Amino acid sequence: MQFPTSCSPFTPSNNSVQRIMFHVIAALLPAIAVQFWFFGFSILMQICLAIGTALLTEALCLTARKRDIVSALSDGSALLTALLIAIAIPSIAPWWVVITGTLFAILIAKHIYGGLGYNPFNPAMAAYVFLLISFPLQMTQWQSPFAFLDFSNAFQLIFSEQIAFDGTTSATVLDLTKTQLHLGQNLANIQQQALFGFIADKNRELINLAYLLGGLFLLHKKIIHWAIPTAVILGLLIPASIAYSIDNSLYSSPTFHLMAGATLCCAFFIATDPVTASSSKKGRLIYGLLIGSLIYCIRTWGGYPDAAAFAVLLANLSAPSIDYYLKGK
């Protein structure tokens, strides 16, 4: 009897890109559910728009590059990018914002560089920064924690850009803190305002806890490595604690930094993207610390209220150098 020959090992791989991507997507679901609970249908519409655009763009890019469409589409990477964009941008941003962003992420940030595995920048974060610079107005109007949008309200807001009722938009607490501190206000007074919940944004801090939950699930399933999230959080908490202990009327508390903005989402879902992160053991720690401390620096002294996207892109840029210089014998 004749047999085909190939090279060892003959044990099939017990892991797949698909498995990784869909675990990450599953881990995002609690946060999406909480957001839906507090904020209504707007988030679902953003997600649908993003996913539709992402899959379509991905299919077109793959066709143009003469790649196998089915296997690449089913790996879940485009889906994950779409989800991350949808949850990163303000949920009441007009429809064209999320579509432009997703188009940018898949076409420019991913396929121009050679597709999955070859992109130097996290596509979702590259898209976020692109949107923030191009459409600053739309990208800084966040849905107010007091505004629950039912389907028709959300639809009107996103598709015809008509505000259904007053008070749909508000600033985030990071934004608020920044502007009020500029006006010479005391932190203690600022935190008395209605936008604050227990520690940071009312209701949004619970979404962030859901990110933490998803992140712990990914750690437990060994989809992500503990080094990067730990380092991101430490990189943020260490400078925050130092500054806070020096002057707690000027510098926000470390717990505030942890629970506000995109910290937890970034630590567990963005910074851990293996393609754009450092891959060596020590490299991951340095990479994470870099993101955490950059977030703190930009939040405290930079021009933007939140900084996760900028911090991640800057760290993406340095990841190859980190790995190169850490190469041991």
Added chain:
Amino acid sequence: MFDFLWRKKTASFTGGIILDGHKHVSKIITPPIAKELVYPLFLASNRYAKSCVKIGDYVKKGQVIATPDSPLSTPIHAASSGTITAIEKRLIAHPSGLAENCIILQTDGLETVLEAEPCLDYQQQNREFLREKIHLAGIVGLGGAAFPTAKKLNNSQPIHTLIINAAECEPYISCDESLAIRSAKNIIQGTLIIQHILQTARCIIAIEDSKPEAYAALLSAIKTTDIQIQKVPSIYPAGGEKQLIQAITGQKIPAQKLIFESGFICQNIATSFAIYQAIILGMPLTERVITVTGAGIKQAQNLQAKIGTPIKDLVQACQGYTNHAEQLIMGGPMMGIALASDDIAIIKTSNCLLIEPLKQADTQPCIRCGDCAEVCPSELLPQQLYWYSRSQEWDNCTDYQLADCIECGCCDVVCPSKIPLVQAFRIAKAEITQKHRQTEQAALAKERFENQQHRKLRIAQEKAQQLAKRKAAIEKMKAAAAQRKLN
């Protein structure tokens, strides 16, 4: 406290993965004698044996049919009695599907045995005598490397620890385990002979903790000796020499260093048994235990097979193929070689025949997850090495210690993108060897050329000097003649 966050469970050596065992330990069955036995004259890499029989010769069981051709070759013995019918090219068990000259022995089923020369008082014999006997019995390392055992036991440096490797870490293979259960006493006798030859103080049998029956058998067999037995965790590749040493002694053998330089020697448990047979029974190595297993075989079992038996005869002895017989692997699923035909005969190092359905997976781009680096037992960066091998940056491959890769296949198994990493590394290694050879040849040619130039120059100089001398002599003579004339 955060231990559970690490990918790898605590292991006693670096890297490695936990694999499903798939081991069916069975009694060792003796299959019927095959009609035809096939003995390739090719032994391993560039080592050959030379046929010492002619077509038509009648040979007895245990008779030498091929003699060593080089210092690292070993003799081949007939595993049964019969007539030599041909010496011709046949497919052999080689990853490249080579055809090499083979001695074909038509068996007569009588098993006429050549008279054995047992040596029961081995403790009174000197080491050279025993080594020669092992060499003449044709014993090679039965774990897979096929290195001549007599050469390995000829240590130039003192060996402080002898390790008998019974780890058998690859899935599916259970030949060593069943051998240990059947012949624990004889294995220990063989081990004592090795210990006597090497004069080592310490001897440890290393066995995976997933083999309680074999462990118990060996434990009761070592009672009256000072041999120790130690369990190692069932983590692949615990049976790799360096991994095994790290697992049982905690000592890490540095990369690019051979284990005997650190005073260790590893022998496979089946080799130990073969040495017992060679010395105590006076029998050469003509048979071994082999596992025939996989979803493609009707009855998976361990066979006491004659070396040289074509695979199809062993499959027959296991009730034949099932519908899932789509690929034939000699060795284990991690490091074995795929064979093109079941006409190929088993050789001394064949420990397993694995017949499995084909498992193909589409390769996706690398997402740099780094899992490969976590499981690499040699602590390499397979992902980096893969980039460099693909872009043919051989110098960078060497820089990243490609030579230390033991080709265990752990990286392939954990790769989410299903990239054939080991295959890429094998190609890169071959290319680098090729390049080395070319550089060496170029250097040699350059040296020759330079020597030639030097020689030419020297000859020219010598000629010039001689000419000058002669000219001077002539001038002198002329001057002298002129002088005489003047006078």
